Amino acid sequence: MLSNITDIRYLKGVGERRAELLKKLGIDSVDALLSFYPRQYKDLSIITPENEVVPGANVCIKAQIITPITEHYVRKNMMLYKFSVKSGWDIINVTLFNTKYKAKALRQGCEYLFYGKVSGGIFAKELSSPEIYETNFNKIIPIYRLKSGITSKTLSDIIKNALTKADFTETLPQNILKEYNLCSLEYAIRNIHFPASRQALNIAKNRLVFEELFLMQCGIRYFGNIHKNSSANKITADYTAEFYSALPFTPTNSQKRSVAEAVYDMGLNTPMNRLLQGDVGSGKTLVAAALCYNTAKNGFASVLMAPTQILAEQHFKTLSDFFKNTNIKCCLLTGAATKRQKENIKAEVLKGNINVIVGTHAVIYSDLTNNNIGLVITDEQHRFGVEQRAKLSSLGKSPHTLVMSATPIPRTLALAAYGDLKISTINEYPKGRQVIESFAIDSGKRERAYNYVKKHLDSGRQGYIVCPLVEDGETERISAENLYKELSGGMFKNYKLGLLHGKMSAASKEKVMRQFSSGEIELLISTTVIEVGIDVPNSAIMVIENAECFGLSQLHQLRGRVGRGKYKGSCIFILGNGDPKENKRLNIITNTQDGFKIAEEDLKLRGPGDFLGNRQHGLPKFKIADLFADFKVLEKAQKAAENLINCDRLLSSEQNKNLREQIINMFKNMQAN
DSSP states (O other), rough: BBSSSSSGGGGGHHHHHHHHHHHHTTSSSSSHHOOOOOSEEEESSSSOOOGGOTOOEEEEEEEEEEOOOEEEEEEEEEEEEEEEEEEEEEEEEEEEESSSHHHHOOTTTOOEEEEEEEEEEEEEEEEEOOOOEEEOOOOEEOOOOOOOTTTHHHHHHHHHHHHHHHOOOOOOOHHHHHHHOOOHHHHHHHHHSSSSHHEEEHHHHHHHHHHHHHHHHHHHHHHHHHHHOSSOOOOOOHHHHHHHHTOOSSSOOOHHHHHHHHHHTTTTTSEEEEEEEEEETTTTOOOOHHHHHHHHTTTTTEEOOOSSHHHHHHHHHHHHHTTTTTTOOOEOOOSOOHHHHHHHHHHHHTTTOEEEEEESSGGGGGGOTTEEEEEEEEGGGGGSHHHHHHHHSSSSSOOOEEEESSSSOOOHHHHHHHTTTTEEOOOOOTTTTOOOEEEEEEEHHHHHHHHHHHHHTTTTTTTEEEEEESOOOOOSBBHHHHHHHHHTTTTTTTSSSEETTTTTTTHHHHHHHOOOHSSSSSSEOOOOOGGTOOTTTHHHHHEETTGGGGHHHHHHHHTTSSSSSSSSOOOEEEEEEHHHHHHHHHHHHOOOOOHHHHHHHHHHHHHHHHHHGGGGGGGOOSSSSOOTHHHHHHHHHHHHHHHHHHHHHHHHGGGHHHHHHHHHHHHHHHHHH
């Protein structure tokens, strides 16, 4: 708590009207106001060197007014004031608009500071409506993210008033401040808004960035510990070799290593908490099957939860195939199950007749909490939020947890989003996995691309055309429904086409996928609903329309739907906007099959929120931290959070009470966004 004034209306200089404007910025209290950090700064303490005063640049120059200030009438309510200034060897023409009082205050022959963007040419530079200050004004001025109705000057004045009311109760433990050489909260807040110097600003920012990342890391661990006891369903015997002996192939070294790491964790007295990440088609499901097998052989049940019914059904089929020659029994539990079916599954699990439950979110709400569940697995982990993950972990009695992601997650983001997890990585493909040839073309070559698709279909293969939209909108982007109609009666009228998108009913989607899997449909026109959950070994060709609309990692994941069998896969990315920057971006994916390299580039281009796809990934929205620029601070924050939570896993001590409240509010606000 920074202030005892909770309602922003009662702060001097605000009132009802401004309070409404501030609420549009997400500011409804003094705490929120003081935590509304500037997005950048105008540093008037540093004069721009003469060689950097070029057209297009924002500059701060000290210059002398060398001509009289002349007044020019343009039209009603429009007056211009013009004069020239000299800065070094430069002569710059200045124009002010409707600023009579400012113009009258200026004096020819005097020096001032001018801040603004230079326009014109090298030999005729101009400043239009610059900010003008006395030469002894050497402050660093904050710039905020503002909407219409409130100015930066007004907001700065309101913040100054708020600072007079703040009590600055320290939010970080004293030992943390000392160990990581952090300034006090009061120093940080005052200097982030009104820096005394560039050094003071850096010290303030370091403290606030650390605090934000520290709270996030503590929150991830705190919510993970709420439903976790100190002991787990310990795996006392390792049946991995027995599982491998029943396989018709040999797992890769990466798969073996990942299984061994997880089995070791499951043999400890504390619950396993591990992230399994691997590229598209790298064989993560085999690792999950090996762990389910070990869990069953040790007398416990396992749960595997997928984000969609499509993917849940795929996993159920795959696991059933893995266990077909064993006594391990699987069941499928989705939202389509009736109450009686759910009760029957629960009863069978209690009796020990079901060893592996595969399902969707329905698993969380199926009252399985008292059952003998020793392992919970989530696939496509980034599609679940912190709260859902915690609920899943509450099944059984402190079950082991494995989370899987087919979107390779860069170390930067893995540390941020999954700081409480150990990480296993599958970085090689199973034997026989095909390299997918990839091309990026402009829309003028679409017909050639479609003829290439026909060539594959004529040879008995199947394919996809992926669109960014379900139906036509106001943009020029291609929709699945419109393209399906066009191609069914046009270029592909002699082929069997299918349509699949997220707005279809579950029964309709299931029917289309079944037809595609059986070969009834040769070419599937789809949205990104196929990104996960469809595994058709006969599919060998994919075209992605408006490829500029997708992130690189998503394109890579879509591309992974083809070439999964014995036939070589091909993927064509069609650009709809002809932007040269997009060609450069797509060169990254066409020149590499390494999902981890692609993910690193994607994260740099899009940032963590867009990279993960939505606000359900579990990361609070950062106010000041930047995962790239502040990665070293993130590593320190993670270490500090880990040490603190190890000593007080639920932050229940009196000294951590304030910290716990901050964390709860931080993640509550994140869920509300």
